[in-house]
Every structure is written in structure tokens, then in C-alpha cells.
Amino acid sequence: MGVQWARLAVVNLLSGALIPLAYLPGRLATAAQWSPFAGLTSTPALIFLGRVGGREALVLVAVQLGWVLALWFGARGLWGVAVRRLTVNGG
Amino acid sequence: MRTLRLYPRLLGAHVRSMLEYxxxxxxxxxxxxxxxxxxVVxxxxxxxxxxxxxxWTFWSVVLMFGIVALAEGVGSLFFDGMASFWLASPSPMFAFALHQVGDLARFPLSIYPIAPQGGAGPGPAVRVHQLLPDRLPAGHRAVPSAGTADPAGGGVLRGHGNLDLPAWPASLRERRQLRAGYARNRMETSPLNDRLPVHRLLDLRRVRYAF
Incomplete structure (x- = not known):
């Protein structure tokens, strides 16, 4: 439950759901824009509002795609390690 | 008055269950x-x-936010689920309300999950040691209880000291040891949880499982 809450807090801020990422203080804004969370709210919002044009939009989507691949295989690897150390009593 | 007596017990149980992990x-x-x-960011x-x-300036909003956060914190620390707990007076609504909101109110169901949810309906009195016949960890005895006949004939869960449980371990190390032993025994419920004398609690409320 704690992890869930922490995730909610981080995602809300860094995805731009609370406030547009450009409004965040300097470095945080840059970090948030390149983070995987930006793809949740910020990227689609920027594209739909016409704030970013063709090429920039493509770059944003490409970054998102890169994160998808990285996180997919990262999560699979982590899961593999975790399952080896997991014991379940009962069900 | 009953609710008043139950409140500190449920609160303690809630805190203990939060501290289990x-x-x-x-x-x-x-x-x-x-x-x-x-x-705040x-x-x-x-x-x-x-x-x-x-x-409105930043600081005035932050002040207001702080006050609200403080009130919320006090609320969820001491009164999470109190409303449904209070509304759930001894009636079929009790069981229904238990499923609704709040961590405090969930206790009686979540600790002995088999007891009230079995859909047994009105029937013979249920005793905790019958529900957990040979599942008690080492050092715990299932104590046969005195007669629990309910004059009304409903399935009333009554407390007669059915579970003889050890004292709540005071130190962190003791708790860890107990938990490790529990994991070795492949028990489903931790003995730490069992410290809450649910049966007596239910007896206080004279809950009748009418569903």
C-alpha cells in the first residue's frame, strides 16, 4: 500500500497531471520531461493542444517508445530475479 | 458505552496489524x-x-493546506472507519457495513476470515478453536470452552478464552523471531494478529450472524 501511495504521488507530479511540466522549477522540469512519467499525461496533452509540432512530437513519442522497451525488459528481468527469491505459503 | 470500550481495542489492533510488516x-x-x-511542490x-x-498568496494557501493535512492526519490516525463502525450496531447491517469503509471496522472479519463469511447462516454457535482446529502455532493451545448455547438459537460467536495466546512481544527482536517461527510453520495467520481477542469483542457486541 505504501509503494502504491508513493507511486501515486510521484506519478501525479512528474507526469504533469497536477501542473504542466514547464511550470516546475528548472531542473525538475527537465528531469520530468525526460522521465517515463511524462508519457502518461504531458506528452499526449502537449500534442493534442498543438503545443508541439510534427518533429518534436515524433521525438516525444520516440522517447516514450524507448521507455516502453527499457521498462518492459527491465521489469521482466527484475521479476525473474524476484520470483527466484519468493516463497508463498498457502494461497 | 460498548462502542467506547471497543474503540481502544480496535485502535490497538489496527496499529498492531499496521506494524506487522x-x-x-x-x-x-x-x-x-x-x-x-x-x-507543496x-x-x-x-x-x-x-x-x-x-x-491568496503562497503562504496563506500553504497554511490552509497544513491545517487541513493536520486534521486529515488526526482523522485517519484515530477515526478511520469510525462512522461505519458506529453505524454497524448489532444487526444484519453489521456484517454488511463491515465490508464497506474503513480499516478499523474491518477487523473482526479480516482476522478470522472463515468465521462469518462461510455463509453458514443461523446455526450452531461458532467457536474460534473449531475454526482453527490444528492450525495453531507451537505454544498455542486450543482451549475447549464452556457451553456457548445461545438462548435465541442464532449463531452467536461468544468468547470463553478459546485461544490461549502468548503476550504481545515487546521488543522488535522478539517480534521478528516470532514472525520467523511463524513463517517456518507455514501458518496463514500470524500469531501477532491473533492477540486481538476477537471472540470476546464479538461477545461484547452480541453480534448475531443472521445472514
């Missing part, structure tokens, strides 16, 4: 702090762009 407890505490920090970012929002 210490790492999870720490993560939850840290996450709560993080939530507040994120909210949001306000700071907003007011950096708009210094005056219809007369």
Missing part, C-alpha cells in the same frame, strides 16, 4: 510524507507563476 509500515509513512511534499510551482490568486 515493519518495512511496509516505513514505506507507507515515507509515502505519506512524499504525498505532502508533492502537494505543486503549490510552489503554481504560485511561482501566479503570485496572487484572487488575493
Amino acid at each position: 515493519e518495512a511496509d509500515f516505513a514505506i507507507l509513512a515515507a509515502a505519506t510524507v512524499l504525498m505532502r511534499v508533492v502537494n 505543486f503549490l510552489a510551482a503554481l504560485f511561482a507563476k501566479v503570485p496572487h490568486l484572487n488575493g
Whole structure:
């Protein structure tokens, strides 16, 4: 439950759901824009509002795609390690 | 009055269950702090762009946010689920309400999950040691209880000291040891949880499982 809450807090801020990422203080804004969370709210919002044009939009989507691949295989690897150390009593 | 007597017990049980997994407890505490920090960052970012929002400044909003957060904290620390707990007076609504809201009110069902949810309906009195016949960890005895006949004939869960449980271990190390032993025994419910004398609690309320 704690992890869930922490995730909610981080995602809300860094995805731009609370406030547009450009409004965040300097470095945080840059970090948030390149983070995987930006793809949740910020990227689609920027594209739909016409704030970013063709090429920039493509770059944003490409970054998102890169994160998808990285996180997919990262999560699979982590899961593999975790399952080896997991014991379940009962069900 | 009954509710008043139950309240500290449920609160204690709630705290104990939260503390059962210490790492999870720490993560939850840290996450709560993080939530507040994120909210303040949001306000700071907003007011950096708009210094005056219809007369409100950053600090006045932060003050108000702090007061609300404080009230919320006190509320969820001491009174989470109190309303449904109080509404759930001894009636079929009791069981229904238990499923609704709040961590405090969930206790009686979540600790002995088999007891009230079996759909047994009105029937013979249910005793905790019957529900957990040979599942008690080493050092716990199932004590046969005195007669629990209910004059009304309903399935009333009554407390007669059915579970002879050890004292709540005071130190962190003792708790860890107990938990490790529990994991070795492949028990489904931790003996730490069983410290709550649910049966007596239910007896106080004279709950009738009429469903």
C-alpha cells in the first residue's frame, strides 16, 4: 500500500497531471520531461493542444517508445530475479 | 458505552496489524510524507507563476493546506472507519457495513476470515478453536470452552478464552523471531494478529450472524 501511495504521488507530479511540466522549477522540469512519467499525461496533452509540432512530437513519442522497451525488459528481468527469491505459503 | 470500550481495542489492533510488516509500515509513512511534499511542490510551482490568486498568496494557501493535512492526519490516525463502525450496531447491517469503509471496522472479519463469511447462516454457535482446529502455532493451545448455547438459537460467536495466546512481544527482536517461527510453520495467520481477542469483542457486541 505504501509503494502504491508513493507511486501515486510521484506519478501525479512528474507526469504533469497536477501542473504542466514547464511550470516546475528548472531542473525538475527537465528531469520530468525526460522521465517515463511524462508519457502518461504531458506528452499526449502537449500534442493534442498543438503545443508541439510534427518533429518534436515524433521525438516525444520516440522517447516514450524507448521507455516502453527499457521498462518492459527491465521489469521482466527484475521479476525473474524476484520470483527466484519468493516463497508463498498457502494461497 | 460498548462502542467506547471497543474503540481502544480496535485502535490497538489496527496499529498492531499496521506494524506487522515493519518495512511496509516505513514505506507507507515515507509515502505519506512524499504525498505532502508533492502537494507543496505543486503549490510552489503554481504560485511561482501566479503570485496572487484572487488575493491568496503562497503562504496563506500553504497554511490552509497544513491545517487541513493536520486534521486529515488526526482523522485517519484515530477515526478511520469510525462512522461505519458506529453505524454497524448489532444487526444484519453489521456484517454488511463491515465490508464497506474503513480499516478499523474491518477487523473482526479480516482476522478470522472463515468465521462469518462461510455463509453458514443461523446455526450452531461458532467457536474460534473449531475454526482453527490444528492450525495453531507451537505454544498455542486450543482451549475447549464452556457451553456457548445461545438462548435465541442464532449463531452467536461468544468468547470463553478459546485461544490461549502468548503476550504481545515487546521488543522488535522478539517480534521478528516470532514472525520467523511463524513463517517456518507455514501458518496463514500470524500469531501477532491473533492477540486481538476477537471472540470476546464479538461477545461484547452480541453480534448475531443472521445472514
